Structures are given as C-alpha cells and as structure tokens.
Amino acid sequence: MNFRLICNEENRGYGRALNQGISLGMDEGSRYFLNLNNDIVIRDADWLEKIVAPLRDNERRLVGARLIDFNELTRFDGKIEPYLEGWCLAFSHTFVRELGMFDDDLFLWFEDVELSLRARRAGYEVMECPAFEWNRHIAYPVRGPLLHLYGMTGFRQRIDFPAISEESRELVRMKYFER
Numbered sequence: 001m002n003f004r005l006i007c008n009e010e011n012r013g014y015g016r017a018l019n020q021g022i023s024l025g026m027d028e029g030s031r032y033f034l035n036l037n038n039d040i041v042i043r044d045a046d047w048l049e050k051i052v053a054p055l056r057d058n059e060r061r062l063v064g065a066r067l068i069d070f071n072e073l074t075r076f077d078g079k080i081e082p083y084l085e086g087w088c089l090a091f092s093h094t095f096v097r098e099l100g101m102f103d104d105d106l107f108l109w110f111e112d113v114e115l116s117l118r119a120r121r122a123g124y125e126v127m128e129c130p131a132f133e134w135n136r137h138i139a140y141p142v143r144g145p146l147l148h149l150y151g152m153t154g155f156r157q158r159i160d161f162p163a164i165s166e167e168s169r170e171l172v173r174m175k176y177f178e179r
Helices: 014-027 047-057 093-099 111-121 161-177
Strands: 032-036 040-042 061-064 088-092 125-128 132-134
Touching: 014 032, 014 093, 014 111, 032 047, 032 093, 047 061, 047 088, 061 111, 088 093, 088 111, 093 111, 111 125, 111 161
Parallel strands: 061 125
Antiparallel strands: 032 088, 040 132, 061 088
C-alpha cells in the first residue's frame, strides 16, 4: 500500500484539503474515494467492503455512515434537506467526473450538505452505510493510532466556528435556494 502526505503551509479549508487528495487520486486512476475522519470507531472488520460494495453496484451513489434528516440548520425554504455526514463519505471517479469535488467556497462545514444536495439533484442515490460511528467521547488513554481529537489542539482558538458555519450555510442557501 502506498501513501502520500500532502502538507500545506496554511489552512486552506476542509473541502480544499480533501480536493487535493481527490485530484491526486484522479490523476493516478483511483476508482473510489473515501473521506474518513480519524476520530471514528470502526465497528465491522469488513468496513471497507461494506462501503465500496454499493459503489460497485452503482457508481451513481454517494455513500456515507449516517444520513441526517433532522438538522434544523439544513432547513431551507421550509424543508429540512437530508445529508450524509461528512466524516465518512465514499464516491466513485464517475461522481468526480460528473459532479466535481467538494465546493472550494466552503471553508468549513456544510461541505457534506452541499455535496449531498448536488448528488440528489443530479439523480444520484444518497445512501447510508452504518459500518462506522463518530466517537465524540474518546476516553484516555487511547490505544492504537489516533492523530486528532476535535478540540484537543490550538485550532479552536484561531477560528470563529459559529461565524464560519453561518457563512457556509448562507453560501449553500444562495447556491441552491435563492430565487
């Protein structure tokens, strides 16, 4: 297995960072892409097969660990828009060729909402594959590889999360719901 580390000198945003890896994968002929955050728990030994199998059956799918259909922040025009949470998203090279990558205008948050909206509007199936769960309560000491825990770095102090979240929500609203 080969790995390539991409280092940026400045924070370009979550979606742009993901797009760097996707672009590299497209250039190298990758068939499937998986955005999998590192603060998750994998429940099933065959997790990779479970998330790739639906894409093998139909590449016009966006597959994720959890479909959210109750988030009031995704209420647009009076209707809550369901989306796959971004900490675990899988899609094919067909998806990237037809629909593109993550929206570079979204610095942080709502990338998953925007991608789910774009997929559904293009006729893609947006489906849940619950082989994972996000571990919001990891207790120390941690065993095994763990690179990042939300809130455990200085990252939080340098970014105004509520303002960025609202800006991202507004960009999605204008892109899909502005009349």
